[in-house]
Amino acid sequence: MNQNRGINQDVTQEMNRSLLLKSLRREGVCSRAHLASLTGLKQATVTNIMKDFLNWGIVKEVGFLNGSKGRRSIGVSINPDGYRVIGVRLARKHYSVGLFDLTGKQIVKERVDFEPEKQPGAEEILNQIVGRMRLLIQQYGKDSVLAAGLAVPGPFIAKKSRIALITGADIWKDIELKAFFEREMDIPVFLEHNANAGAYAHMWDLKEAYHDDILVYIAAGQGIGAGIVMNGRIYEGALGTSGEIGHMTIDRNGKPCACGNRGCLERYASSLELVKTVYGQRAGMEGCNFEDLEQQIRSGDTAYTEHYRRACESLGVGIINIVNVINPDRIIIGDDMARPNPELMEKTVRETVQKGILPDVFDELTLSISTYQGDPILTGAAIVAIDRVFDSPGQFIQN
Incomplete structure (x- = not known):
């Protein structure tokens, strides 16, 4: 970062929003005062940001919590009924598409296995995936599905957003995945290596x-x-x-x-x-x-x-x-x-x-x-999208 430049107030506010959402995700349920203690933010700052979060529907109040010295405070948590993300797992012989809430809980999932010796081409597979993603957005509302994460096999050149090689599946070599999804989808799609996605899921679990x-x-x-x-x-x-x-x-x-x-x-x-x-x-x-x-x-x-x-x-x-x-x-x-x-x-x-x-x-x-209960790579793909939403919640929700 250029040390000769200041930080815009809007950027600072978005950083604070991100810090609070990620802390709340780890804690599950906690009070505003506890969030202030965890993050080092002033309680007034936490209160104001929580007011925005409640208005947006990204968090919810969950009743009273017992605090120190017998004091009671209203608890808050990530709202599982507010917004959604899509997780996609692409493998050599199958793909899976699922819908998740912002706590990482799977709502629906569909897996498609390729028939032996009848594997479709890369473009056909991608079109099938896009079709299922669009159907989920149509079913659950375009304003509630914020982003998607796609876990792919490798070697995956993350800096170039393309698969370099999948042994036994040459159809994916040099396919420009990022460009394809930018062209076909109205929501941002974030790519990640499948093992990294699995690691994300276990990291969230731990x-x-x-x-x-x-x-x-x-x-x-x-x-x-x-x-x-x-x-x-x-x-x-x-x-x-x-x-x-x-x-x-x-x-x-x-x-x-x-x-x-x-x-x-x-x-x-x-x-x-x-x-x-x-x-x-x-x-x-x-x-x-x-x-x-x-x-x-x-x-x-x-x-x-x-x-x-x-x-x-x-x-x-x-x-x-x-x-x-x-x-x-x-x-x-x-x-x-x-x-x-x-x-x-x-x-x-x-x-x-x-x-x-x-x-x-x-x-x-x-x-x-x-x-791990379920498919950690599919869940991890969704978590990649959730993390990006939590990095810039105002950008995703207000837009």
Whole structure:
């Protein structure tokens, strides 16, 4: 920021609005006095801004709270019935579209899976997504749906708003997603890498308890990515491609990858690769997809379970590299690969990681399988939009 320039009063007011909304979101329900204490703002400032929020319908009063010395005050919270955002998740073999309130609660969701060997082209998929977004806006009112978030696989070049590569889905290479949605939608659409979106959802779920931790969320699904949270913020890197662990080399002489490398992690530990390993040429055909494989593992089939265990072991090798480079406090593993046998995955990954890092580092590392209810990547896409709304609430609501 240019230190020789002052800050416009309108900008200051918007910053204060943002601070109050984000504090209120974390607290859930609290009094105006408590918000003033949390944020360091004068109580008169908080009262005036809350008056605007109540008039806009973005917050609501929720009855009396008992304070210190027996004093009672009126509580306020984010209004779940006021405004909405849309969350969209784009994956290799499906997409999901959902509507969320400003607390991050899902209202409706629709998932569309592509038929094996009949995947539509990129433009057709995007037009389908836009059609479903427009329908939600029509159903819930164009004035109440403020923005949308879109979670995409990677490598995603965030600074250029385009996907550089999706292995096994060349249709997305160099598609200008931002330009497409700016042209087709009347609400702003914010793009984010799917692993980062999943990390956002878990960060919201953990709230302030781990605000100062380094959190890594690993989306181990059809591809593999990592969302890295440092001091409450996503670490993106120079171009926004950080966390592309799916293309981390774990075997220099290993399987070739579409990225041009060999031995990439996702060639050994992704759900698509596990299906190919188990079913061979029949992979993706009826009765030979990941859902079928998941059922076999859950039923205790020893051969399928051993393939799964080896994939988890490979994932553990990738996590060793993450730990040695970043030294996170907490790693959470989620998405497709975490579903078939969470206990076996955690045990295998933990044992693999323990062998590959220093004992002192392992002792301080919290490693777990996600227990998030619902799809954290879809919810995280919505949270990306909510965060942008909370950054500039006046701009979104008054406009």
